[in-house]
Amino acid sequence: MALSKTDRHNATAQEIDRRLALAGLRWTKGRRAVVEALQVTPAPLSVTDLQTAVGPAVPLSSLYRIIADLLEAKVLIKLEFAEGFARFELDEDLASHHHHLVCTQCGDVADLELADLEVTLVTAVKSIKRRTGFRASNHRLDFFGLCAKCA
Amino acid sequence: MALSKTDRHNATAQEIDRRLALAGLRWTKGRRAVVEALQVTPAPLSVTDLQTAVGPAVPLSSLYRIIADLLEAKVLIKLEFAEGFARFELDEDLASHHHHLVCTQCGDVADLELADLEVTLVTAVKSIKRRTGFRASNHRLDFFGLCAKCA
DNA sequence: ATATATGCAAAACTTTTGCATACAA
DNA sequence: TTGTATGCAAAAGTTTTGCATATAT
Numbered sequence: 001m002a003l004s005k006t007d008r009h010n011a012t013a014q015e016i017d018r019r020l021a022l023a024g025l026r027w028t029k030g031r032r033a034v035v036e037a038l039q040v041t042p043a044p045l046s047v048t049d050l051q052t053a054v055g056p057a058v059p060l061s062s063l064y065r066i067i068a069d070l071l072e073a074k075v076l077i078k079l080e081f082a083e084g085f086a087r088f089e090l091d092e093d094l095a096s097h098h099h100h101l102v103c104t105q106c107g108d109v110a111d112l113e114l115a116d117l118e119v120t121l122v123t124a125v126k127s128i129k130r131r132t133g134f135r136a137s138n139h140r141l142d143f144f145g146l147c148a149k150c151a
Numbered sequence: 152m153a154l155s156k157t158d159r160h161n162a163t164a165q166e167i168d169r170r171l172a173l174a175g176l177r178w179t180k181g182r183r184a185v186v187e188a189l190q191v192t193p194a195p196l197s198v199t200d201l202q203t204a205v206g207p208a209v210p211l212s213s214l215y216r217i218i219a220d221l222l223e224a225k226v227l228i229k230l231e232f233a234e235g236f237a238r239f240e241l242d243e244d245l246a247s248h249h250h251h252l253v254c255t256q257c258g259d260v261a262d263l264e265l266a267d268l269e270v271t272l273v274t275a276v277k278s279i280k281r282r283t284g285f286r287a288s289n290h291r292l293d294f295f296g297l298c299a300k301c302a
Numbered sequence: 303a304t305a306t307a308t309g310c311a312a313a314a315c316t317t318t319t320g321c322a323t324a325c326a327a
Numbered sequence: 328t329t330g331t332a333t334g335c336a337a338a339a340g341t342t343t344t345g346c347a348t349a350t351a352t
Contacts, residue, residue, distance in 0.1 A: 026326050028332065047316080062333055064317060069332090080231030084342075085316060101285045112279065120271045125294065128263065133299030134252045141292045143276070148284030177351050179307065198341080213308055215342060220307090235317075236341060 012039075012094055016075055023073035030058045030066050035075065035090070042095060043109050044079050044087035081109065081142070099141040105150035117141070163190075163245055167226055174224035181209045181217050186226065186241070193246060194262050195230050195238035232260065232293070250292040256301035268292070 016035060020027055037053035038045060045053065051063060058066070067088060070076040075094065079087045081102055087109070089095070097118070101110045125136045167186060171178055188204035189196060196204065202214060209217070218239060221227040226245065230238045232253055238260065240246070248269065252261045276287045 024331085026331065028326070030333075059334060060316095061318080061335075065319095065332080068318090078233040080233045082229040082231045082237060084237075086233060086235075101279070101283065101287070103285075104288075110283075110285070112283065112285075114275060114278070116278075117271065117275050120268065124265060124268050127265070127267075128252065128294065132252065132261075132263065133302065134254075134261070134263075134294070134296060135302050136252070136294035136296040137255075138295040139293065140295070142290065143279060143285070143287035144289040144291070145285060145287040151284065151286050175306085177306065179351070181308075210309060211341095212310075212343080216308080216344095219343090 015094060019073045019075050023069070025069055025073055030054075030062055031070065033058060034063070034066050034070065038076070038088065038090050042089065043111050044089040044100070046083075046085050046087050048085070050088070079140075083107070099143065101147065102142055102144050103147035103150055104144050105146055108147055108149075110147070112143070166245060170224045170226050174220070176220055176224055181205075181213055182221065184209060185214070185217050185221065189227070189239065189241050193240065194260050195240040195251070197234075197236050197238050199236070201239070230291075234258070250294065252298065253293055253295050254298035254301055255295050256297055259298055259300075261298070263294070 017027065020031075025031070033054040034050060037050055041049075041053070047060075047063060047067070050067075051058075051060060054063070067076065071078055071088075074091050076088045077091050079089065079100075081087065081100075092098070096113060098111045098113045099117075101112050103109075121139055121141075125139070128134050128136055168178065171182075176182070184205040185201060188201055192200075192204070198211070198214060198218070201218075202209075202211060205214070218227065222229055222239075225242050227239045228242050230240065230251075232238065232251075243249070247264060249262045249264045250268075252263050254260075272290055272292075276290070279285050279287055
């Protein structure tokens with residue numbers, strides 16, 4: 001690979017800085033804590049998960065506001081898996097584009113990269129535009145089933 | 152096609168009956184209203200959409216309970232698009248398997264069938280099982296972008 | 303007749319907001 | 328210093344639940 005792990009981490013941090021600056025947001029303790037929690041655990045975290053991760057120093061209302069700000073700055077993306085609450089992860093350009101494996105038994109959500117599939121999806125996007133006029137700029141693919149532990 | 156539209160509708164109604172019976176659920180006025188609303192509008196509806204569709208005869212709490220029962224009987228499936236509320240549609244075996252086109256401008260959600268893609272996804276499921284041990288029994292694919300009207 | 307479904311009211315849970323104070327630039 | 332971010336408290340929106348009554352089988 002062209003970049004070492006450390007280089008890539010620095011590059012990512014720099015890109016996060018850039019996006020925050022672009023949105024006129026400051027690099028505060030709370031925001032740092034949330035971003036770091038999501039770097040440590042790349043699988044999508046709920047607000048409750050994040051609350052546990054960052055500890056009681058960040059109250060719930062601030063956590064929600066921090067998340068809203070980071071969403072607006074496109075540092076995070078929001079996901080929902082029909083659980084009744086939202087999950088969040090680092091924007092795909094800050095991580096790599098991936099999909100999710102949702103275990104219907106234990107509720108665990110794991111990340112999955114599937115490069116081959118992306119090629120097919122690009123073709124699908126073209127076909128959709130031709131058939132329906134819809135211009136897809138993004139997609140989301142989740143698989144549901146039993147994880148290795150539960151199977 | 153082998154079945155006429157009416158035949159297919161009857162077959163679907165019969166299958167819904169079967170699933171309700173299997174779950175020990177009665178075929179009541181409220182449940183009928185909800186299922187019919189979703190047959191008229193196959194794109195995923197929110198609880199508010201359904202409330203409008205079925206009218207004030209079904210109060211909100213009953214609507215939620217009806218939905219919960221129909222979910223358990225596998226007559227409906229639940230979807231979330233990070234809007235802060237859930238959407239519901241007829242189970243894919245009662246309709247046909249399809250994906251969604253979500254307009255990020257106007258919020259409209261349209262259905263899309265993409266048969267070619269399904270073949271690729273079946274292959275992907277095998278590859279996932281081999282690589283990760285995850286046994287995917289189902290998947291969900293949504294495209295985000297601008298609909299023909301908003302583009 | 304009897305178990306299930308509904309209606310009303312109250313509550314639980316997730317998320318948002320107002321306002322005074324604390325902090326980053 | 329100055330505008331932004333945070334903390335606390337209160338509220339808004341979505342979904343769930345208890346209990347008495349009505350209904351489907």
